[in-house]
Amino acid sequence: MLAKTLQILIDDNLTTAKEIGELSGVSTSTVYRWISGQSQPDYDSIRLLVRHLPNRKAQEAILASFSAGTSWQFEHMELELDVNDDGRIDVDDALDAAIKMMRGSAETLTQLRAAQNGETMDSEKTLQQIALLNQVARNCTITQRVLVDMAEQKRKRKLRLVERI
Structure with missing residues (x-):
């Protein structure tokens, strides 16, 4: 299911195989192996990809396919991390x-x-x-x-x- 989702995201011009690779810390050829079903991404690769992928729709699609068939649920929260308003996150x-x-x-x-x-x-x-x-x-x-x-x-x-x- 994740392979199909990645292919749809690329086909819909929401991202590219190169961007997926860069954001998840793998080569473009590894991304194509994921898409073809020859291999599966590990949790850290998916975490990095979802965290840094700029398109929210793409993030949601990847999370939905990654968690399909599990009891996991995801909720998006807009959070201001600079709690004390000092201009730094520390x-x-x-x-x-x-x-x-x-x-x-x-x-x-x-x-x-x-x-x-x-x-x-x-x-x-x-x-x-x-x-x-x-x-x-x-x-x-x-x-x-x-x-x-x-x-x-x-x-x-x-x-x-x-x-x-």
Whole structure:
């Protein structure tokens, strides 16, 4: 199914075999082997491809075909990774998002404890809890994304240093 999806994306001019190879860290001939079904991409190749492919429609198609027949689900979130608005994405952003996540979690758990001890929780309060939990999940995702972004930047710097030598 992934092979067919890649071929459709190329046929529909959403990407090229060369771009797929560059973004996933493999040669163009390897991409053609994936398309012909002679080999399968590994998880890291798909992860890199989806993360860096500029066309969102192509990203969604690859994720859908890669996860077909599994219980995996994907959701796209627009996230601002510069949590503290200092113009950089760094460890401070990861920490700030994690702190917000912990505060939101504590607030939710406190309110759920109160509800368990007899305090009534009307539909409005329940909706507030759901919104708060969504924000907790969002901050957890931001923390993860910042750390992944930092790791990829570090890896790129190492590659540039090796190329200069």
